[in-house]
Amino acid sequence: MIVIGGSSSRDLAKELAMLLECKCILASSTRFPDGECYTRIEGESLHDDVVIVQNTYPDPNIIEMLLIQDAAKRMGAKSITLVIPYFGYARQDKIFKPGEPESAKVMARHLGIACDRVITIDIHKEDVLKNFKCKAKDLKASGAIAEYFMDRGIDIVLAPDAGAAARAKEVGVKMGLPYDHLEKVRLSGTEVRIAPAKVDCTDKNILIVDDIIATGGTILAATQQLKEAGAHSVYVACTHGVFTGDSIQRLTGSQIDGLLSCNTLESKVSNISVAKTVADELRKGKKGRLFRKN
Numbered sequence: 001m002i003v004i005g006g007s008s009s010r011d012l013a014k015e016l017a018m019l020l021e022c023k024c025i026l027a028s029s030t031r032f033p034d035g036e037c038y039t040r041i042e043g044e045s046l047h048d049d050v051v052i053v054q055n056t057y058p059d060p061n062i063i064e065m066l067l068i069q070d071a072a073k074r075m076g077a078k079s080i081t082l083v084i085p086y087f088g089y090a091r092q093d094k095i096f097k098p099g100e101p102e103s104a105k106v107m108a109r110h111l112g113i114a115c116d117r118v119i120t121i122d123i124h125k126e127d128v129l130k131n132f133k134c135k136a137k138d139l140k141a142s143g144a145i146a147e148y149f150m151d152r153g154i155d156i157v158l159a160p161d162a163g164a165a166a167r168a169k170e171v172g173v174k175m176g177l178p179y180d181h182l183e184k185v186r187l188s189g190t191e192v193r194i195a196p197a198k199v200d201c202t203d204k205n206i207l208i209v210d211d212i213i214a215t216g217g218t219i220l221a222a223t224q225q226l227k228e229a230g231a232h233s234v235y236v237a238c239t240h241g242v243f244t245g246d247s248i249q250r251l252t253g254s255q256i257d258g259l260l261s262c263n264t265l266e267s268k269v270s271n272i273s274v275a276k277t278v279a280d281e282l283r284k285g286k287k288g289r290l291f292r293k294n
């Protein structure tokens with residue numbers, strides 16, 4: 001097996017290759033003066049099973065991913081597994097208003113054209129995977145998050161909204177802790193209202209888990225609500241730290257006691273690694289050749 005890291009996911013690719021004890025090649029990707037992507041995989045050939053690790057966010061990474069797939073195929077890759085740590089456009093998974101595209105479906109239909117298998121991590125809605133023409137599987141970051149916060153004095157795991165309730169349950173069960181979710185109403189792209197928690201928060205150390213933090217509006221509102229309800233501390237962990245604008249600064253400068261994300265998107269708070277979760281899945285494929293198309 002050979003792991004190829006695209007420019008969005010170099011550290012994760014290196015860690016993955018280390019765990020799998022295989023070669024890692026970092027695609028050398030640059031931009032032409034007009035902004036177009038140039039990428040190259042060093043070496044003569046790739047006669048092995050190839051794993052490409054690359055995000056589809058922000059948009060330029062999509063082009064790089066398609067080009068790396070083509071280069072790997074031309075270099076004789078026996079099979080190509082695409083690991084998409086953060087699958088962009090996943091939140092537009094249905095038509096909310098007439099005239100909109102189903103962006104998540106469009107992405108899935110086009111991204112997997114030259115590969116044999118796709119692996120995503122905590123994709124916003126798993127149904128999107130049905131649109132890939134090859135096999136596709138979503139892995140959960142809950143194990144990595146639970147492991148990170150184990151023995152750190154957390155009393156309860158909460159999701160900031162009903163959509164993330166299953167995630168809080170996964171983490172809570174793994175940590176042997178109670179879990180619940182808050183009720184959120186989205187007022188605009190950046191503003192949300194969170195209803196008071198149903199559980200008693202007095203003097204509790206709370207871990208909020210979510211799939212994505214973008215503007216940070218959801219997490220700020222949830223934290224404020226929990227602190228007003230008497231929480232002793234509020235820690236926040238998300239899988240994908242999109243962190244638009246100055247949201248990291250706003251979040252770390254707020255009442256939040258600790259902010260962490262997984263390394264699906266690399267940032268100064270992406271200290272929870274999903275490499276082991278992905279490596280375990282890839283090892284299964286290696287033994288059973290599960291990823292071959294029939």
Ligand code: R5P
Pocket residue numbers: 160161163164189190192210211212213214215216217218219
């Ligand atoms: C929503 O469905 C997601 O799970 C997140 O809660 C949301 O994307 C967070 O966005 P923001 O940080 O902008 O509030």
